[in-house]
Amino acid sequence: MLEAAGALARRYPFLRFASIGKSVMGRDILTAAIGSGQNEVFYNAAHHANEWITTPVLMRFLAEYAKAYAEGGTIFGEDARRLYSQTTLYLAPMINPDGVDLVTGAVRSGGYYDNARKIAEAYGGVPFPSGWKANIEGIDLNLQYPAGWEKAGDIKRALGYISPAPRDYAGTRPLEAPEARAVYEFTRRHRFSLTLSYHTQGEVIYWKYGDRTPANAGKLAKAFERVSGYKPEDAPPASANAGYKDWFVEEYGRPGFTIEAGEGKSPLPASRLEIIYRKNLGILTLGLYAATRVF
Numbered sequence: 001m002l003e004a005a006g007a008l009a010r011r012y013p014f015l016r017f018a019s020i021g022k023s024v025m026g027r028d029i030l031t032a033a034i035g036s037g038q039n040e041v042f043y044n045a046a047h048h049a050n051e052w053i054t055t056p057v058l059m060r061f062l063a064e065y066a067k068a069y070a071e072g073g074t075i076f077g078e079d080a081r082r083l084y085s086q087t088t089l090y091l092a093p094m095i096n097p098d099g100v101d102l103v104t105g106a107v108r109s110g111g112y113y114d115n116a117r118k119i120a121e122a123y124g125g126v127p128f129p130s131g132w133k134a135n136i137e138g139i140d141l142n143l144q145y146p147a148g149w150e151k152a153g154d155i156k157r158a159l160g161y162i163s164p165a166p167r168d169y170a171g172t173r174p175l176e177a178p179e180a181r182a183v184y185e186f187t188r189r190h191r192f193s194l195t196l197s198y199h200t201q202g203e204v205i206y207w208k209y210g211d212r213t214p215a216n217a218g219k220l221a222k223a224f225e226r227v228s229g230y231k232p233e234d235a236p237p238a239s240a241n242a243g244y245k246d247w248f249v250e251e252y253g254r255p256g257f258t259i260e261a262g263e264g265k266s267p268l269p270a271s272r273l274e275i276i277y278r279k280n281l282g283i284l285t286l287g288l289y290a291a292t293r294v295f
């Protein structure tokens with residue numbers, strides 16, 4: 001992702017890249033910003049290591065949107081320069097860089113790797129490293145946010161996730177993992193009108209979280225369905241707490257969505273990128289202005 005970000009930064013100087021914090025292994029958690037508008041939105045991806053295909057989905061969108069803006073063109077039928085002047089989009093395409101490196105084989109030795117392999121051996125039913133979702137220390141980053149965190153931990157402990165694990169371990173406290181804390185603090189420094197969190201898979205959209213779910217969230221999910229074919233659904237009860245979307249909705253009462261992209265068993269092969277991107281282009285474009293219009 002770093003190389004792709006560097007190439008885009010050179011080609012499109014109006015893009016602003018920043019690091020919002022470091023992973024356990026000291027990798028930068030990068031954000032890209034595009035646009036000058038007052039309406040701020042936030043798209044993130046790859047909280048889960050073996051869902052890394054969501055990273056190139058966001059990078060591809062950034063590249064196409066930047067190109068459309070530079071050329072005075074359109075994206076998904078929308079005037080890119082108008083979108084740019086109305087909205088500032090922040091992208092965090094890879095929340096879990098260490099975990100992604102583990103799953104893709106970029107990290108295959110050293111102390112962190114050995115520790116992860118030991119963790120995986122203790123949870124023998126999960127293939128290693130392909131089944132790894134957590135950060136490199138075995139904390140599931142999408143079970144780290146302070147919205148129903150106790151409940152999420154209770155549910156996962158009852159399912160046997162009682163210690164650092166390849167997936168589903170909520171940690172000893174919310175925001176214990178530096179990656180989740182970085183995203184949390186970044187969010188608090190902004191006033192996002194809408195967030196999209198990309199995961200795989202199932203081609204569904206989760207949009208609800210408790211009493212603070214805004215009145216328009218269901219309608220926005222329907223609008224996303226119309227441009228993607230993805231179905232609005234309730235999250236399965238075992239995964240319905242402590243996620244980024246859950247915290248965003250509870251904290252701000254504004255629309256936050258989990259987009260479960262693609263179908264099949266994670267990690268989805270890179271060959272699926274094109275079709276996943278095509279299906280999500282409408283959601284990614286609509287998300288730029290959805291919260292500012294009445295649906």
Ligand SMILES: [Zn+2]
Binds near residue numbers: 051199
């Ligand atoms: Zn996920």
